[in-house]
Amino acid sequence: MPSVKPLRVSDQTQSESATATMTERPWNVVVWDDPVTPMSVVVVIFRKIFGYPNNKATQLMLTVHHEGRAIVWSGSLERAQNYCVKLQVAGLLSTIEQDS
C-alpha cells in the first residue's frame, strides 16, 4: 500500500528525532557553595577555566553564593566532564548533571 511506506518513514523519523532530542539534552556543570572559599578566588577560577569576562564570572559567583549552586556551563558530556575536572582540580565543589 502506497500510504504505508511514507507513514513508516515518518514514524521512524519522528522516533529518531525523539531519540536525538533525548540524547542531545545538554550536560550542566554545577558549582556548589561552601562556607570558606573566598569570593575573589571563585571569580579568578571562572575567568581562568572558562575565559569568562570579570562581570560574568562575578555574576556566577554571586549566584553560587546566594542560591547555593550555579550552572556555570552547559554542553556536551565530554566537555562538561573536562570542565568539572578542572574546577575540582582548582578546589571547587563541582558536579555534572544532565539538563532536565
Place this chain on the structure above:
Amino acid sequence: MAARLFVRRRDGRIEVRLNDAARAIAREAFGHVLAAESDPEHEWHASLNGPIDPSHDVDDPLAIFNRQHEVTSNVELAVATLSEEFLNDAEAWAWLCTLQIALRATITAKGIMTSERLNESDESTRDYIQTLQTFLFSLADAM
C-alpha cells in the same frame, strides 16, 4: 589595611612576600595535598576524590585519571617553587589551586559545610582556615 602577601610586579611576575612561618604553613598544606592524593587513609583523600557525576556509581576512569594527574602536577609545581621570591602565572595558578584544595579538604574532613558549623569549630581549625583564606585572598587579588 593588611599587608599584601602576593604582589603583581610590572614585569608580570608575582612577588611572594611570605615570611618563613607563612611559607612553613604553605609547605605543610602542600605536603598534605600531595600525601592525600595517593594515600586512601589520609583524612583529606575523600575530598580530593569526590564524584564528578553523582547520578552514577562510578565516574569515567579517564576523568578520574585526568583529575589525579592535574592535581599532582599542580602540587608538585607548588612544592618546587615554595622558596621562590617570584612566581610566573603557571606557578601562581598551581599555588592557588593547591591552597584552595587544602582549604576545602580541611572543611570536608571536619564536616564543616555550613557557616554555623564553621563558627562552632575549634579555634585552631578556624585559625588554620583563616590563614589559608588570607593567602588565597591576596593571591587571587594579584592574579
